Amino acid sequence: MPSEAMERFFHTFESNTMRDNVDAVVSQFADVFMAANPQGAQAVRAADFALALPKKKQLFDRLGCRSTELVSLTEQRLDTRYVMATTQWKMTFEQPQRPNDQVVVESVYIVDTGAAEPKIVFYLANQDLIQILKDCGLFAP
Numbered sequence: 001m002p003s004e005a006m007e008r009f010f011h012t013f014e015s016n017t018m019r020d021n022v023d024a025v026v027s028q029f030a031d032v033f034m035a036a037n038p039q040g041a042q043a044v045r046a047a048d049f050a051l052a053l054p055k056k057k058q059l060f061d062r063l064g065c066r067s068t069e070l071v072s073l074t075e076q077r078l079d080t081r082y083v084m085a086t087t088q089w090k091m092t093f094e095q096p097q098r099p100n101d102q103v104v105v106e107s108v109y110i111v112d113t114g115a116a117e118p119k120i121v122f123y124l125a126n127q128d129l130i131q132i133l134k135d136c137g138l139f140a141p
Contacts, residue, residue: 002075006085009111009118014070020057026050030112030119037125063138064095071104081114082121093138101138105129 002010009028016024026046035044072088086108093101110122133139 002073002085003083005113005118006075006083006111007073010070010073010085010087014068017068022050022053025053028118028120029123030121033120034122035125036123038128060091063133064093064098065091066094067092078110081112083111083113083118085109085111095138098138101136103129103132103136103138105132 013025013028016028026049029046029049031046032043033046033049034041036042067090069090069092070087071090072086074086076084076086078084086106088104088106091103091105093103095101106126108122108124108126109120112119112121130139
């Protein structure tokens with residue numbers, strides 16, 4: 001069961017994402033964090049992440065994404081400072097002739113809780129979201 005602090009952190013993250021509040025989303029990440037997906041991993045500067053988020057938002061708007069909702073959160077304390085949070089997110093898409101398509105994706109975060117404000121230091125997208133959207137017929141390049 002997740003702690004109250006992690007629930008609050010990820011519900012704030014969900015809210016910031018849905019409100020397109022780039023600065024608030026970026027503030028929840030460390031200045032440099034690791035991002036990984038099925039294609040590999042890389043270090044990401046928060047400033048670069050801030051530049052990429054509006055482009056990602058435009059893509060998902062074009063695909064008809066209407067909401068992203070946190071539907072599952074579990075946590076495992078790794079030590080006194082770091083927490084691993086495993087999440088599931090439900091994305092709802094609306095396209096002509098395809099109202100209310102939903103896709104559920106999993107992500108893992110490692111959150112540094114040692115500072116005044118928790119910060120994401122590692123983000124793993126467990127699946128290739130673009131491939132999932134292609135497989136569902138929601139993404140046509």
